[in-house]
Amino acid sequence: MAAACGVAVANIYYNQPMLSILEREFGQGAVVLVPTATQLGYAMGLLFLLPLGDLFERRRLIGIQFSALAVALVCAALAPGAITLVVASFVVGAASTVAQQIVPLAAHLARPDRRGAVLGIVMAGLLCGILLSRTLSGFVSQHLGWREMFWFAVPIALVAGAVMVRILPHSLPKGKLGYLALMRSLGAIWHEFAPLRRASLTQALIFAAFSAFWTILALHLHEPPYNYGAQVAGLFGIVGAAGVLAAPLAGRIADRRGPRLVILIASAMALVSWLVFASWETVIGLVVGTILIDFASQSALVSHQHIIYALRADARARINTIFMSSMFLGGASGSALATWAWSANGWLGVCLLGAALSVCAIVRAAITRGVA
Template identity: 60%
Template sequence: MENITANTDLVARGLSKPMTLVMAVVAGLAVANIYYNQPMLGLMASDFPGSGVAGLIPTVTLLGYALGLFLLVPLGDIIERRRLIVIQFFLLAIALAITAMAPSVFILVIASVLVGASATVAQQIVPFAVHLAPSEKRGAVVGTVLAGILGGILLSRSLAGFIADMSGWREMFWLAAPLAIIGAMTMALTLPHSKPDTKLRYLQLLKSLTNLWMDFAELRWAAITQAILFAAFSAFWTVLALLLEQPAYNMGPAEAGLFGIVGLAGILAAPIAGRIADAKGPHSIVITGTIVTLFSWIVFGVWPTIPGLIAGVLLLDFGVQSALVSNQHIIYALKPEARARLNTIFMGSMFLGGATGAAMATTAWNVGGWIGVSALGTVLALLALAAQIRALKIRTSKQR
């Protein structure tokens, strides 16, 4: 049995709008680090010819993120959160510096895993924000923080593409290292002190992940659906730079990064979905987001032009982010004292899906080009929709 310590003082003070925005921006700054490599893959591959680095680096970075989710994020339930967040940011800065200096593919791979793992500090921030928010505003708070994360994901590609075009890919990681230190200092100065939610030991904490997975069907369906959707999301962004290098487009990393700015429109989905989830319930938003994701891949497949890619990006980001906000709204309500661990399971599943999608997209690209990748994304979106239909049938049967 867990011994719960209620952080009533923090909840009573609530979460101000400025603090929510600060947490959103810093969370976006953290998660951006796992996406800097994507528009720079062509340049990185030219530095390490014949190594397959273009497909390897985004995959191992996402695997590192998944590893951090399972091993580091649960610590948020047993360690004072502000201190944990600051420590992870400093570890992230060190990993980024190693990446910038990497003399070989082996070192680059190890550093990329470390960057991914330490960048999960973003997922320490999300449940902390939820904990501080009053229950009637949790959906909106999740939406705002996730909007910051989405902004970090998308702007990271634009920034990396620009810096890589101007100076090279290593310079991007040299820039990212001090930005991580700024994130650490910002959180140290602005976050309130917290108390651990449980007195479980670390190994007990990890063991409890299995219990949570088995106890909550809603968690399982949310994790499965979002993992598949994020696989479809990662498939697109993994091969975009490779697609735009083709003679039909003849574009470099800067142009690939500009698609991140296009995708910023998807940020609007997060707070809107959060508010609707607060008012109407989250399940219908998950299904809607899944359908929109499916349409995005149909657009990619039948309209392989720059306008088609832009339209598809808007749909893809809107669909995936709407489902993400709503699924997190669902899981955070299941067991408040275990939010960090619930987030671990959910986001860990999601990023394992993302790593799988990145690896599958590389294979699909090598075998079938853009048509192969479009087919992969469509199949993944259909699988996510099938999972949601199955979950809906189960919920409906239980309500009878």
């Protein structure tokens, strides 16, 4: 399940290291929309597709979504122009939400006293997909081409879907609501659980800062004094994969000490990463900052999931819908704001944006009462 999550979520990040390549073919104006469209598609998929996990048999649903993902990747590989690529990227993002059908199923199958550790393992696989996808994409797009990267992803998605259908247990939801009733209930769930509101907004801010960094990294490395191509930008995924260690560790600490301490530390770590990016403008500085921001994002994510999956067992898919939709709306906003900051003030503007988002996350995490 950890591997399948990684395979699914990787698809929303393949485009980031290849932005400089796409820019040469389609121009900057269109290309900056590609990562934003993918993140927005993921957010919309979370909102409208994820509640299906409380309605349909989960194993079959996961297989169908992986198949739809493969079709969307084919459309991206065949895209004749920038507009088609942006639309295909949106659909790829929406179909990739199959990863978030798997995560609450893992929480459902885990013992309550082991839920944090199990989520840590699954989220470690998801983080590997997020980060190593950039390494793979950077290498393939630079040496073979950006279309070949999307073609390469098609059989990977199909194999992952087949494996999930083969090994997952049959899992029927307990609820009896229809789709429209499920969607209407999202508002009630949001208002019912203050911890869900806090978790959603805090994680959205942290992930916005995370997405701002990864959206602009390839463009930053492409300029002086670095002058690196897509492959080097992708190699930073291996650096960031050190954050995989944070997921199981954060899960175990959340099981023993409670998740709130981890969330506060992670929010502060995100701020430190942006201070490093702004003040230490070397490759080593980028490496240190990358490790810090990936540790921060992953630790906060696992700890927030530890909180929200304990709220109501019969509504985990809908709770995950609210939480992950908020998170990726934050990610899409971070990508969009980062492209604006990059155009206006370069790398310093992006660093100021990331630091501001991190400060807001610290404030939000520290507030324990009231409506988020």
